[in-house]
Amino acid sequence: MSIDAEKPLIQVKGLGKAFGQVRVLKDINVDIRKGDVVFVVGPSGSGKSTFLRCLNRLEEPTEGKIFFEGVDILDRKTNIDEHRQKMGMVFQTFNLFPHMTILKNLTIAPMKLQHKSREEAEKTAMELLARVGLADRADAYPNQLSGGQKQRIAIVRALCMKPDVMLFDEPTSALDPEMVGEVLGVMRELAREKMTMVVVTHEMGFAREIATRVMFMEGGNFVEEAPPEEFFGNPKNERLKNFLSKVL
Amino acid sequence: MWENFSEAIYLNFIKDDRWKYYTDGLKVTLTITLFAVLLGVAIGLVVGIIRATHERTHKLKIMNFLCGIYLTVIRGTPVVVQLMIIYYIILASARNKIPVAILAFGINSGAYVAEIFRSGIMSIDNGQMEAGRSLGFNYIQTMWYVVLPQAFKNVLPALCNEFIALLKETSVSGYIALQDLTKAGDIVRSRTFNPFFPLFTVAAIYLICVIVLTQCIKLLERRLRQSEH
Numbered sequence: 510m511s512i513d514a515e516k517p518l519i520q521v522k523g524l525g526k527a528f529g530q531v532r533v534l535k536d537i538n539v540d541i542r543k544g545d546v547v548f549v550v551g552p553s554g555s556g557k558s559t560f561l562r563c564l565n566r567l568e569e570p571t572e573g574k575i576f577f578e579g580v581d582i583l584d585r586k587t588n589i590d591e592h593r594q595k596m597g598m599v600f601q602t603f604n605l606f607p608h609m610t611i612l613k614n615l616t617i618a619p620m621k622l623q624h625k626s627r628e629e630a631e632k633t634a635m636e637l638l639a640r641v642g643l644a645d646r647a648d649a650y651p652n653q654l655s656g657g658q659k660q661r662i663a664i665v666r667a668l669c670m671k672p673d674v675m676l677f678d679e680p681t682s683a684l685d686p687e688m689v690g691e692v693l694g695v696m697r698e699l700a701r702e703k704m705t706m707v708v709v710t711h712e713m714g715f716a717r718e719i720a721t722r723v724m725f726m727e728g729g730n731f732v733e734e735a736p737p738e739e740f741f742g743n744p745k746n747e748r749l750k751n752f753l754s755k756v757l
Numbered sequence: 758m759w760e761n762f763s764e765a766i767y768l769n770f771i772k773d774d775r776w777k778y779y780t781d782g783l784k785v786t787l788t789i790t791l792f793a794v795l796l797g798v799a800i801g802l803v804v805g806i807i808r809a810t811h812e813r814t815h816k817l818k819i820m821n822f823l824c825g826i827y828l829t830v831i832r833g834t835p836v837v838v839q840l841m842i843i844y845y846i847i848l849a850s851a852r853n854k855i856p857v858a859i860l861a862f863g864i865n866s867g868a869y870v871a872e873i874f875r876s877g878i879m880s881i882d883n884g885q886m887e888a889g890r891s892l893g894f895n896y897i898q899t900m901w902y903v904v905l906p907q908a909f910k911n912v913l914p915a916l917c918n919e920f921i922a923l924l925k926e927t928s929v930s931g932y933i934a935l936q937d938l939t940k941a942g943d944i945v946r947s948r949t950f951n952p953f954f955p956l957f958t959v960a961a962i963y964l965i966c967v968i969v970l971t972q973c974i975k976l977l978e979r980r981l982r983q984s985e986h
Binding site for chain 2: 565567590591593594596597598600602604605606607608617618621622650666667670
């Protein structure tokens with residue numbers, strides 16, 4: 510399927526999410542275009558992660574529409590599993606499969622879901638592993654790796670499906686400080702290759718460095734969005750100014 | 758005294774090929790146990806997944822309700838009563854008793870195995886399910902490839918207990934006139950009029966079976982623990 514250059518890769522319209530009586534997200538409208546590196550920042554509890562998890566329906570939105578590659582993925586008739594194959598996701602807690610070797614972690618989805626042969630899947634996996642500098646750990650189990658290594662593997666696991674967009678849910682928040690750099694390095698590389706990315710993070714310096722757009726979420730909606738120079742250099746919203754004064 | 762001993766051995770095992778009662782009985786006991794375990798695991802897997810799915814997602818309400826009734830009834834009544842209800846009432850026309858016993862013990866074991874699997878599934882962090890789903894696996898695939906292998910490893914000791922209990926529970930098969938191992942001892946006792954040898958022989962054979970089973974599962978556990986170096 511060829512995507513119209515004008516048409517956003519992900520189009521969010523009037524998105525809302527309520528847990529019981531609590532409305533966590535309210536009327537969100539966002540377009541994410543191919544090659545965008547969108548950073549979502551904001552205070553804890555503002556709904557950043559919920560927003561990200563709505564994009565691949567790990568969280569079921571309660572209102573609104575999400576179009577991914579032109580398909581309404583909230584439609585009951587849409588098979589979300591098919592579309593998730595094209596949306597890689599990286600979690601704060603890695604969530605590698607502890608009972609499989611690294612290589613198996615990387616190849617199981619391409620083999621079972623995209624019907625790749627073992628050779629083909631392993632070739633892709635080994636190439637990507639080499640690029641994140643972990644080719645020698647292919648036969649290790651996740652519990653034998655450090656946090657930074659696990660997160661790099663988790664990124665590779667998502668990449669092995671050749672996704673059109675990568676969703677990052679606070680990918681460095683569970684890491685020891687000295688391991689943050691190696692994970693950011695991989696993400697920087699991805700951004701350079703024009704991978705479309707949506708990143709929820711507290712790493713402001715990193716957002717400033719690689720984002721094409723930074724969005725500030727507060728109280729369940731985006732209250733300001735701008736290119737990073739403007740976002741950090743000349744914030745307009747009072748709450749954003751307040752937030753930045755605390756975190757920068 | 759040695760004369761008495763060899764006399765007893767002769768009476769209990771050699772005369773009229775009485776040892777065959779034990780070997781035939783053991784065969785029946787093992788056959789029932791093996792297939793009841795398989796049936797129990799199959800039932801337990803399905804019921805356990807339904808219960809855990811309901812607990813996590815609040816879906817499958819009706820199925821969960823039915824499973825709840827099954828668990829209550831099976832765990833609330835003695836297995837020997839269930840066995841007789843199935844043999845004398847539900848399958849009254851059945852010719853072959855072994856499948857009846859397999860069915861009864863399998864259905865009974867399934868209830869206990871279901872709770873074991875449910876707790877095993879619940880012990881796996883939900884992030885595993887989310888990671889599987891985010892790659893594009895559907896719910897059942899994620900269960901099968903990601904959650905269940907880990908859950909199975911966690912519940913193996915509990916499952917082992919259940920299998921041991923089941924092996925010993927089949928000793929009530931005599932109630933539907935099946936000649937299992939226990940019944941074999943009974944028959945020999947009724948021939949020799951001396952309970953000592955038949956009962957201890959039967960007890961020893963059960964004990965050996967349980968020890969062998971325990972060792973096998975220990976080996977399996979060690980193999981499955983590979984990923985935890």
